[in-house]
Amino acid sequence: MSNVVKLPGEPLDATAAERAAETSLLEQVRDSGDRAAFEKLFAIFTPRLLAWMRAQGTDVAAAESVVQEVMITAWTRAALFDAGKASARTWMYTLARNRLIDHHRGGARRARAHDDFTTLAPGPEDTGEAPEREWNSSRMADLLGELPVEQREILLLVYVEGHSHRAIAERLGLPIGTVKSRTRLAFNRLRKRLEEIE
């Protein structure tokens, strides 16, 4: 498979350990209101939540406001965290996704003027220093790098930029069926790979 590349990344167990460490921090916040643990979680997630909000076309002020609300929820509602149902990163993502949906439904429209995050995905054609440096601490970089570039592009547009599959078809000038089939292949392949890893 010509599109498969091996990117620099952490050993498989390092990502699992990192995920478990985040979950442990959130459990400490939940069980004892541990402020030091929350500060560590804050340092991990807040800058990434902001990056995500910005990638979705949210302006800086609104993005900071939404992220602040997400972190307040994490601090005040940690009692509801159940590590048996989700890891800390999935829980944080769920909080942010819900808050962003409320934000958009509240009338804020997406500017979509932000940088194109698809260029951050490492791949056969992306050998620039900066993207590699930015993603290489993540196992996701490796997994995304294993996908054919056209499948990876769809997932980034969906997850990072927040486009619907209909909007992606229009943006890329592709038939909707092509976007759907690429989504199906990418989703199922990532699922299989993550199951293999764990």
Add this chain to the structure above:
Amino acid sequence: MTPTHHPGEAWLLDYALGHLSELHEAVLRAHVSVCSACRERIAFAERLGGEFLRALPAEPMHFTAADVCDHHEQAIGGNAILSRAHTPASGDIEEVVATWLDSSLEALPWRRLGRGLALCRLGETDDARMWLLRGAPGTVLPTHTHAGSELTLVLKGAYFCGNTIYGAGDLEDADESTEHQPVITRDGECICLAVTEGRLRFRDWAPRLLQPFVGI
């Protein structure tokens, strides 16, 4: 009830990530509430979201953890933490939709179309329409294609498209590339909830003539 036909991954991702319009969201939510396979796929989509989030390059922040911890009196909505892989519905799919509509399906304002069919329009947005269709046992619907997507959720009974049978809880995921002729099974009436983008395109002239009057 264990559905055997499901929305494609693209629809589920759009649902999981909150990218859908109100009408599409409603029909997917109804299916997901009775479909453990789709709830599990949505939970995975959310998990993937967490991995994407964690992998993003950091952007500098202009507030601190102390700002959050010391000013947390802000009220946060009760649904702030909910997964979109919702808990299962307590009833069957007909009850789920009836509860959501706050009406039994029988009590809705059905409009008879003849040939054993009746229609009830539920809502419309700029790009999609939601409607209920009910058909008597054995009814053959006109062959048609679509100008956009069509999600059809079976609430009661069953219908065939070719060799495929769609029963209660199943969701048929059709689009521009789909030409189909649903045929309702002979063992009972069938009621479906559909969300359609664009006009249906009928192969035969008779339904085309009627189309402006029935609004499908």
